[in-house]
Amino acid sequence: MEFFDTAYIWLAPFLILFSLFVKDDKKKFVLNCLAVINVLLIFHSIFIIRQFYALIQWVLSMDVKPDPNQKVEIGWNEIKSWITILLPFLFLIRRISANRILSAFMLFLLLNDWFKLYLISLKSNWSMFESHNFYVYNLSLKIMHYTSWMIFVYALFWFVKKLPSQQKIQTTN
Numbered sequence: 001m002e003f004f005d006t007a008y009i010w011l012a013p014f015l016i017l018f019s020l021f022v023k024d025d026k027k028k029f030v031l032n033c034l035a036v037i038n039v040l041l042i043f044h045s046i047f048i049i050r051q052f053y054a055l056i057q058w059v060l061s062m063d064v065k066p067d068p069n070q071k072v073e074i075g076w077n078e079i080k081s082w083i084t085i086l087l088p089f090l091f092l093i094r095r096i097s098a099n100r101i102l103s104a105f106m107l108f109l110l111l112n113d114w115f116k117l118y119l120i121s122l123k124s125n126w127s128m129f130e131s132h133n134f135y136v137y138n139l140s141l142k143i144m145h146y147t148s149w150m151i152f153v154y155a156l157f158w159f160v161k162k163l164p165s166q167q168k169i170q171t172t173n
Contacts (some may be wrong), residue, residue, distance in 0.1 A: 002044075002047055003142040003145070003146060004040055004041060004043050004044040004047070004146065004149075005041070005044045005110050007037070007040075007142075007143075007146045008037055008040070008041060008044070008106070008107070008110060009107065009110055009111060009114065011033075011037050012034070012037060012103055012104075012106070012107045013107065015030055015033055015034040015037065015103075016034065016100050016103055016104060016107075018030045019031055019034060019098075019100060020100075028164075028165035029165075031098040031164050031165065032098070032154065032157075032163045032164060032165055033150075033154070034098045034100070034103055035091070035094075035097035035098040035157070035163060035164050036150055036153050036154045036157065037150065038088065038091035038097055038098070038102075038103055038106070039088070039091050039092060039097060039153055039157075040146075040149060040150060040153060041087075041088035041091065041106065042088045042089060042091075042092075043149070044084075044088065045084070045085045045086075045088045045089065048081070048084065048085055049085060080109055080112065083109060084106075084109050084110070087102065087105075087106055087109075088106070090102070094162050094163075094164060094167060095164075095167070097162075097164055098164040
């Protein structure tokens with residue numbers, strides 16, 4: 001599931017741009033695919049939640065007591081983490097599942113980490129591709145895994161009529 005954000009970073013810009021330039025049926029398909037990859041980010045959110053839970057368990061196992069007088073500061077990284085976790089669940093709402101502005105915002109949040117890693121890798125001899133998200137080991141399997149999830153979610157949404165192109169068009173009489 002750690003590859004889902006990487007796949008989103010590669011697919012979302014193309015789908016957002018294609019949705020601006022293609023017309024009619026192709027646009028519907030592109031927006032449907034955008035909605036599906038937005039919903040697939042829920043798996044990445046669950047992955048992050050599991051990592052936070054494991055971190056909390058590790059800290060509790062160390063039997064470290066926090067200082068009660070220490071202030072808790074909430075900065076950009078904490079806000080970004082919460083938005084990255086919560087925003088994909090909003091994509092379950094059909095009307096905003098293919099929203100290009102929210103998709104671009106989510107892309108910005110995910111790319112923020114990539115740029116930080118890139119800047120760190122420029123300052124040191126460390127390669128940003130050594131991080132767990134960017135392993136090229138078994139890349140073909142990760143791509144096939146993501147593609148199969150994408151096909152499954154697309155088919156599921158088509159079956160339950162949750163794709164953006166399946167919205168009922170309201171006519172005024």
